[in-house]
Amino acid sequence: MQVSTEKKEGVQHLLTVTVPAEDVKKAYDASFRKYAKNARIDGFRKGHIPTKVLEQQFGGQIYSDAYDSLVNETLGQAIKESKLDVVGYPKIEVKKATFKNDEEFVYEATVEVNPELELKPFEDLKLKSIKASVTDADVDNMIETLRKQQGKWQVKDDAVVSKGTRASIDFTGRTDGVEFEGGKASNFSLTVGETQMIPGFTEQIEGHKAGDKFTIQVKFPEDYHAENLKGKDAEFDIVVNSVSELSLPEVNEDFVKVFGVKDGSLDTFKKELRKNMERELNRAQYTITRGKLFDALVAQYGEFAVPEAYVEAEKERLAKNFEQQMRAYGMKKLPDSLKKDDMFNDEAVKSARLGAIVRKIVESLGLAKPSDEFVEAQLEQIAGAYEDPAELKDQIRKDKAQFEAVQNAALESEVVAKVMEKAADGEEEMTFDQLVNHR
Incomplete structure (x- = not known):
């Protein structure tokens, strides 16, 4: 041959x-x-x-x-x-x-x-490392959030729609005098300050009481998801059915026991809450650092050809994730406009390039597999919040597929850590709220 x-x-x-x-x-x-x-x-x-x-x-x-x-x-x-x-x-x-x-x-x-890449200096990335911690004020704010989650909405006959209240409304929308698809609802639950509506919608309902009937004028944003409504003027007939206020529980023994604190102690509750918040903080800190680093690496290496096999695999993964997200929002069948083959092409090419870059870095660092330290950290991140972390860790280790996923995540985490050791150029202080809620 x-x-x-x-x-x-x-x-x-x-x-x-x-x-x-x-x-x-x-x-x-x-x-x-x-x-x-x-x-x-x-x-x-x-x-x-x-x-x-x-x-x-x-x-x-x-x-x-x-x-x-x-x-x-x-x-x-x-x-x-x-x-x-x-x-x-x-x-x-x-x-x-x-x-x-x-x-x-x-x-x-x-x-x-696989593309042949020349390793570029990590020091040239010059990224800010994130400095953050969970403060006492963060813990107190989280307790208030949990109180709201455990609160009960109670209808108040004389209540006015305002921030923090919840209104049950009927609405019918029209553009150019004609009702449009998705513009009509009955007993729609609108929590002022939380429910996302088009600009001007909620503001014009504030100040009204149960039984009020009125019409509001709004304008759909230019970037609205529905093509036929982008930038269009619309009017909505509104009926306020009821207005509710949130009744919050007291922070006492009964309250903390709801969250698994058997002794009912507020101190124990705060300690456990802080541990969970620190895990959440670390996860958010890593996610943001990882995202910034990977974006910087893609920019550093610029455009280069990648195998079509990688691009197609990434497109399939992105499409599957998108479909799962849409189903989670209640969309049972995706419109044809969301099934275009090229919809995820740019993101897929970017992901394929990033994969090639990371493989090159892994090779340069000599990381055939993640170190025990990072594997254990990954296991702790998963199992730490459970009642018996050691038992869950053992279960994961015995499950080949689960443990392989842990090792892959640990390897990625180790790559991020080792690159950031040289890429970091100063610190950026962030609060718990900024990190966890990406504000």
């Missing part, structure tokens, strides 16, 4: 593989024997069909099986001889295959390889 290699555009290479005539004959004979043994044709006994009849009836399939056999038997060796770091499955094109006159078999394999 002879193999020649030609560099093509981007990460593509063309392998031309020539298979000797004797190997071609063996492949054809093997394929022919298979059909001669198993083929069925009316008027002939199985296994006793004349050669010419067999070739007339199954010639194309015999040749096709022989092609496949030759490619399957030689492609792996051809790639090995080329010494290329091939990604995905090659595109095969047969160039010469007559299976007559003892001729050789020639095919071309278009392959993609």
Whole structure:
């Protein structure tokens, strides 16, 4: 077998593989024997069909099986001889295959390889490391948040729609005097200061009481998700059915026991709450640092070709995640406009490039696998909030798929930490609220 290699555009290479005539004959004979043994044709006994009849009836399939056999038997060796770091499955094109006159078999394999990158200095990234901690005030604010979560909404007959109240409303929207899809609802729950509405909608309902009926004028934003409503003026007929106020529970023994504090102690509750908040803080700190670092790396390396196999895999992952998010919001069927093949292309290319960069960094750091320190930290992040962390850690270690996911996350975390050791240029102080809520 002879193999020649030609560099093509981007990460593509063309392998031309020539298979000797004797190997071609063996492949054809093997394929022919298979059909001669198993083929069925009316008027002939199985296994006793004349050669010419067999070739007339199954010639194309015999040749096709022989092609496949030759490619399957030689492609792996051809790639090995080329010494290329091939990604995905090659595109095969047969160039010469007559299976007559003892001729050789020639095919071309278009392959993609991992991009060859030159490692760039981490110090050039100059990123701010994040400095943050959980303060007593943060703990107190979290307790207030938990009180609100445990609070009960109570209808107040004389209450006015204002910040912190919840109004049950009916509304009917129109543009150009015509009702539009999605613009009508009954008993819609509107919590002032929390429920996101188009600009001016909530503000014009504030100050009203139960039983009020009125019309408001609004304008849809230019970047509104519905194409037919972007930038359009609209009016809504509003009916306020009721207004509720939130009644908050006292912070006492009964309150803290709701959150699993068996002794009912406020001090114990605050300590446990702080631990959970610190875990949340660390997770948010890592997520933001990781995002900034990865964006900086993509910008540092700029544009370069990546294998289409990686891009397609990323597009599939992004599309699947998007569909899951939409289903979580109650959208059972995605509109065709959200199923475009190129919808995630730019993000997929960016992710594929980032993957190539991270692989290069992992290689340069000699990280064949994550260190025990980072694996344990990842396990603690997952199991720390559970009643028996050690038991959960053992369960994860025994589950091959789960532990592999932990190791992958730990490896990524170790890469981020090691790169940031050299990329960090000063600190940026952030509060718990800024970190966790990305404000």
